[in-house]
Each structure stands twice: as structure tokens, then as C-alpha cells.
Amino acid sequence: MNNHKQKQTPHLDRRAFIKTTVLCSGAVILTGFPLASYFIAPALKKATGKWVNFGAVENLSSGSIEMLTYEFMVKDGWLVLPQRGFVWAKIDKDHNIKVFSSTCTHLACNVIWQEDANQFICPCHSGRFDSNGKPVAGPPTKPLSVLGHKIEEDKLLVYLNV
Amino acid sequence: MNNTIGNRSETILEHLALDGAINRLKALEVPADALVWHRFFGALLLVLLVLLFLSGAFMAFYFSPAPGSAYDSVDYALFTLPFGDVIKGIHHYGWNLFLIVMGLHLVRGFWIGAYKAPRQLVWVSGVLILLLVPAFVITGDLLPWDQKGYWSTQVRISIMRSVPLVGDFMVQLLQGGPLTGIVALTRFYVLHIIFLPGVLVLLMVIHFHFIRHRGLCGPLSGDDLSRKTVRFFPVIINRWLILFLVVTFVLGLISWYWPAPLGDPADPTDSTYVPKPEWWVLFLNQLVTIFKGAWSVIGSVIIPGGLAGLLIALPFIDSSPERHPAHRKMVMLIAALLAIAVLVLSIMGYLEHHA
Numbered sequence: 149m150n151n152h153k154q155k156q157t158p159h160l161d162r163r164a165f166i167k168t169t170v171l172c173s174g175a176v177i178l179t180g181f182p183l184a185s186y187f188i189a190p191a192l193k194k195a196t197g198k199w200v201n202f203g204a205v206e207n208l209s210s211g212s213i214e215m216l217t218y219e220f221m222v223k224d225g226w227l228v229l230p231q232r233g234f235v236w237a238k239i240d241k242d243h244n245i246k247v248f249s250s251t252c253t254h255l256a257c258n259v260i261w262q263e264d265a266n267q268f269i270c271p272c273h274s275g276r277f278d279s280n281g282k283p284v285a286g287p288p289t290k291p292l293s294v295l296g297h298k299i300e301e302d303k304l305l306v307y308l309n310v
Numbered sequence: 311m312n313n314t315i316g317n318r319s320e321t322i323l324e325h326l327a328l329d330g331a332i333n334r335l336k337a338l339e340v341p342a343d344a345l346v347w348h349r350f351f352g353a354l355l356l357v358l359l360v361l362l363f364l365s366g367a368f369m370a371f372y373f374s375p376a377p378g379s380a381y382d383s384v385d386y387a388l389f390t391l392p393f394g395d396v397i398k399g400i401h402h403y404g405w406n407l408f409l410i411v412m413g414l415h416l417v418r419g420f421w422i423g424a425y426k427a428p429r430q431l432v433w434v435s436g437v438l439i440l441l442l443v444p445a446f447v448i449t450g451d452l453l454p455w456d457q458k459g460y461w462s463t464q465v466r467i468s469i470m471r472s473v474p475l476v477g478d479f480m481v482q483l484l485q486g487g488p489l490t491g492i493v494a495l496t497r498f499y500v501l502h503i504i505f506l507p508g509v510l511v512l513l514m515v516i517h518f519h520f521i522r523h524r525g526l527c528g529p530l531s532g533d534d535l536s537r538k539t540v541r542f543f544p545v546i547i548n549r550w551l552i553l554f555l556v557v558t559f560v561l562g563l564i565s566w567y568w569p570a571p572l573g574d575p576a577d578p579t580d581s582t583y584v585p586k587p588e589w590w591v592l593f594l595n596q597l598v599t600i601f602k603g604a605w606s607v608i609g610s611v612i613i614p615g616g617l618a619g620l621l622i623a624l625p626f627i628d629s630s631p632e633r634h635p636a637h638r639k640m641v642m643l644i645a646a647l648l649a650i651a652v653l654v655l656s657i658m659g660y661l662e663h664h665a
Contacts, residue, residue, distance in 0.1 A: 190493055191482035217579060224491035229377065231489070232579045255598070256468035257461070257585070271584040272465065273599050273662075289603030309488070 190225065195309050202304040208239045213261045213279060216247075218308070235295060235306055236261055236268070238279060247297045247306050248281045253290035268292065335543050342538035343529050344546060350553065351415035353546075357554045358408045359514075361561065365401040366503065373453065375499040376492050380455035381575040388572055398572075399565020400558070405447070407561070409590050412440055420624075420645060423633030424527040430625035432524055435517040437621045442510055447588070449502040452495060460576030461585035463490060469598060469610045490578075530634055584663075592659030593652045599662075617648070 202216045214237050222231040236248040236259075248268070250258045257272035267284065268277040276285040281292035296307035323329040343349070372387040374380055387394045416436070419425060425433035448466055451459045467490065471477045486493035540546065577583070587595040594614055601609035620627075628641045635642055 188483060190486040191479065193482075193487055195488040222489070222491075224487065224489050225493035225496075227376070227492045229491060232577075234579055254468075254602075255465045257465070258580070260582070271582065287599050287602050 197307050197309050199298075199305045200308050202235075202237070202306055205243075205245070205299055205302050205304050208237060208243075208245070208304070210239055210243050211241050213238045213263075215250075215261065216304075216306075218306075233308075234258075235308075236292075237304070245297060245299075245304065246280075247295040249293040249295055251293070252288060253283070253292060254286070254288040259292065336541070338542035339539040340542050340546060341526060341528065342540050344526055345540060345549070346529075348418055349526075350549070351411050351418060353550050353553055354411050354557070355408065355415060357550065357557050358404050358411065359510075360554070361400055361558060362404050362408065363507065365397045365404065368397055369401060370503055373499070375453070375496045377455055377495055377576070380453065380495060384454040384456075384572060388569065395569040396562050396565045399568070399570045400561045402570035403561050403564055405450075409443065412443065416440065419527075421635055422527060422530055423635075423638065425625040425628075426527075426631060426633055427625075427629070429520070429524045429527060432517065432520040433625050434622055435513055435520060437618075437624075439510065439513045439517060440621070441618055442506065442513065444591075446502065446506055446510075449498040449506065452490070452498045453502065454572055455495065455576045456573040457576055457580065457583045458571075458573045458585060460490070460578065461583055462587075465585055465587075472606050472610050474607055474611075527633075586663045587659060589656070589660075592663070593655035596655040596659040596662075599659075 198220070200218050200220060202218065208214055215234050216237050217232070217234040219230050219232045221228050234250050236250055238246045238248065240246075252259050252270040252272065252275055254270065254273055254275050257270050259268040259270045259275070259277060261267075262269050265276075266279060268279075268281070270276070270286065270288070274286045275283065275288040277288065277292050278284050281294065283289055283291060298305050321329065323332055369387060372383055372391065374383040384398075388398050389395070419433065419436070448463070452463045453459065467481050467485070470484070471481050473480065482488065484494070484497065486497050594609075597609035597613055598606065599609075601607075628638065630638075632638055
């Protein structure tokens with residue numbers, strides 16, 4: 149009887165082990181797949197762009213760099229909230245417009261235009277960009293992003309990623 | 311149910327089937343060396359953790375994890391409720407103290423060679439706890455939705471984004487989308503109060519499991535302290551309780567006089583707000599400033615990752631049985647150089663951001 153039991157045990161152990169492993173894997177997959185999908189889903193959503201109206205072009209004075217603020221509603225998950233921020237518009241003497249993102253290319257703080265220094269300055273790590281958005285001092289190495297813009301019915305529209 | 315044992319009735323402990331555990335606890339003896347003051351960093355961490363869990367759990371009663379109301383809910387709890395400032399203060403000062411004591415715990419463990427065989431996994435599990443703590447800070451800082459929390463999060467997210475290949479996805483996953491909005495805040499909140507504490511408790515159980523089975527590290531010099539023993543209950547337990555009372559009282563008093571800071575509500579359009587890195591992260595922040603452009607990955611990933619890897623692997627790199635610092639000159643020298651580098655970078659960071 150004992151001998152018989154000893155012969156059976158390793159076999160039974162292996163079978164029991166495989167059975168438990170299969171059941172465990174089943175439990176992990178059954179619960180893991182929906183839970184992981186549930187958690188990851190919003191992360192797979194791609195950022196979309198939007199044309200934002202900044203008002204009449206004639207309000208912008210030539211040969212200046214101006215802060216243009218925006219506020220529009222954006223859907224974030226289950227909530228629609230106002231998204232606020234600002235961009236920098238450079239208007240040259242011929243009234244050509246270039247729009248820069250205000251986000252520093254180093255660590256995402258907002259850059260501010262300083263008229264006397266003729267530079268964009270990031271207050272976080274003292275990054276500096278010239279009036280064309282090129283980095284001239286401090287940690288940033290990439291230029292400020294230039295945002296797409298168009299003029300429709302004398303209104304300045306800027307393409308923002310939201 | 312049979313509520314009698316022999317001819318006597320069951321005690322309450324027996325009825326609850328806790329008699330075995332209590333008897334084992336009563337019989338537990340630990341080396342008298344465990345009463346030395348620098349042994350109490352671990353106990354102090356445990357006390358602080360209990361306080362952090364308690365204060366955090368109660369703050370959760372009044373917290374509304376949505377950008378429109380999070381700030382007001384924190385403000386309400388802080389200034390309107392009785393002891394609101396004390397409870398938030400204990401959480402605030404508590405985790406700062408937790409970081410300091412954890413640093414001391416680590417330095418002490420390193421100094422006396424506590425990571426040597428057979429205690430390698432005590433060290434490894436401890437380092438894993440240490441590496442988990444920044445996740446608590448990152449997720450916790452955003453919750454009050456004030457300027458400091460919001461802008462510090464933007465900087466951290468930007469650093470995370472700079473990780474090659476997976477950076478963008480990591481940020482999207484953490485925030486639940488491209489914005490730092492309501493989905494991000496809710497995620498940070500749930501991670502902060504459910505998932506991270508769960509992982510932390512699991513790691514602590516593992517840490518204690520190894521301490522229990524691999525023993526405490528004996529004193530460096532062979533005095534007879536190691537041969538004497540004291541009872542865990544009540545001697546050590548009472549020490550822990552005294553520690554709890556003292557720490558709670560002191561932190562409560564500090565919070566009462568200097569309430570935990572709550573800045574202005576977060577304003578993503580504010581171009582003037584300059585987030586200042588916390589004292590413990592100054593050296594990492596300085597690394598990010600030193601390595602620019604294509605090299606930024608060295609400062610943001612390779613060096614911090616390398617340091618973390620080095621800490622985890624330490625018991626396997628320095629595997630000789632020698633524990634006395636005087637006989638571990640090479641390891642001590644490397645550690646001293648690294649400590650000096652961290653200190654110098656921190657001072658540089660302090661001068662740049664705070665002075």
C-alpha cells in the first residue's frame with residue numbers, strides 16, 4: 149500500500165502542480181485582461197489638435213512680441229473643463245506673424261518675453277531663447293515650438309494640441 | 311461550537327484563535343543590542359508610517375479629487391476643521407522626516423555592513439521600499455492642486471517624457487491622457503492612497519520576513535550585548551509606543567505653530583510661478599540641468615537608474631564577510647565619493663533655486 153502511494157505521489161504532485169498553474173494562469177488572464185485594458189485605455193488616446201481663434205489681426209502691433217491668452221473647453225475624461233494658457237506671437241514690421249508655444253523645451257515651464265533683454269526667459273532653470281525661439285543660454289537645446297497659424301476673415305487662428 | 315477546553319472555558323484569545331500568536335509574541339526574545347539608540351531608525355520609520363497612514367486616511371474623508379474642487383477641499387480641511395492643520399501638518403512634516411530617517415537607516419545599514427550574508431535580502435527589500443517613496447511624493451504633491459504641486463508635476467512629467475522610447479507612453483499612462491486634468495488627478499489620488507500603500511505594505515512584510523528569519527545584525531565589536539536578550543513584548547513594544555507618543559506630540563506641536571504650506575490654487579497660465587525642487591531631489595534636478603539636449607537621458611535616467619541598481623546590487627558586489635568599516639576601505643571610499651557628489655550637486659541646486 150505504502151509502496152503504491154510512494155510511486156503515485158510524484159506523478160500526482162506534477163499533475164496537481166500543472167493543474168494549479170493552469171488555473172492560476174486562467175485567473176490572472178481572466179481578471180488581468182479587463183483590468184489592464186480598463187487602466188490603460190485613456191493612455192492610448194492620441195492628442196488632438198484644434199484651431200483656436202485669437203481675435204482680430206489688426207489688434208497686433210507690428211514689430212512686437214505679444215502674449216496671446218486662450219481659454220476653450222476641452223473634454224478631459226468625463227468632464228468638460230476650460231483649458232487656459234497662452235502663446236507668444238511675433239509680429240514683424242511687415243506684419244508677418246510667427247507663433248511660438250510658451251512651453252520651455254527643457255522642462256515645460258512657461259517662458260516669458262523680456263523686452264529689455266530681447267529674449268524669452270524660462271524662470272525655472274534660466275533657459276533663454278532669442279526672438280526667433282532659438283535657445284541661446286541655459287539648459288534648453290531645442291528651439292521653442294512654432295505653432296501653425298492661419299488668418300481667416302482677419303482673425304488669427306492658431307493650431308493648438310489639446 | 312465547543313467553547314470549553316478540558317474542564318475550563320475558553321479565554322477570549324483562544325476563542326479568537328489568537329492565543330498561539332500572542333504566546334509566540336510573549337516568548338519572542340531579541341538581542342539586547344536592539345535597544346541601542348541607532349537601532350531605532352527602523353522603529354521610527356514604522357511609527358512615522360503609521361502616522362502617515364492615519365493622517366492620510368483621515369484627510370481622504372474631506373478630499374475631492376477634481377481640479378475644480380480639490381484645492382477648496384484641502385483648504386476647507388486645513389483651516390475649518392478642528393485639528394485640520396495638525397493632521398495635514400503631521401502628513402507634511404511626517405514624510406519629510408520619513409525621508410531623513412530613511413536616509414539615516416540606509417547609511418547606518420551601510421556603515422555596519424548590515425547587507426552582508428545572510429541578510430542580503432533584508433537590504434534589497436529595504437532599498438525597494440526606498441525606491442518606492444518618490445512615487446508617493448510624485449502622486450501626493452499634485453493632490454492639493456496648488457501652484458507648487460501643479461508646476462512640480464509639470465517638471466516631473468517633462469523629465470519622464472525625456473526617457474527614450476517609453477517616456478511619452480509612461481506619461482500618458484500615468485496621467486490617463488495628454489492633460490494634467492481630472493483623469494490625472496484621480497489616478498494620482500488612487501495610486502497614492504490604494505495601490506502604492508498596498509505595494510509598500512507588501513514590501514514591508516517581505517522586509518520584516520527577512521529580518522525575522524535572517525536576524526538582526528549584531529554589533530561590530532564583539533561585546534556581550536549580543537549575547538544578552540530582552541523580551542520583544544513588552545520591552546521593545548513599549549519603546550515603540552513611547553516613540554509614537556513623542557513623535558506624534560512633537561510633529562503635532564510643529565504643525566500647530568507652523569501649519570503645512572498650501573500655496574495659491576494651480577493656474578496653468580501663470581508664467582511667473584517658478585517651481586522650486588524639494589531638498590531631497592535637488593541633486594537629481596541639478597543632474598537634469600547639467601546634461602542637456604541629447605545627453606539629458608544621462609541625467610534623467612542613466613545616473614539615477616545606475617545609482618538605484620548599485621544600491622540593490624550592493625550585497626552581491628561587496629560580498630566579503632568583512633563588516634567593519636575600517637576593513638572595507640574600497641567600498642567606503644566609493645560611497646564617500648558618491649555622497650560628496652550628491653552633496654555638492656545638492657548645494658549647487660540649492661544655490662540656484664533657493665538662495
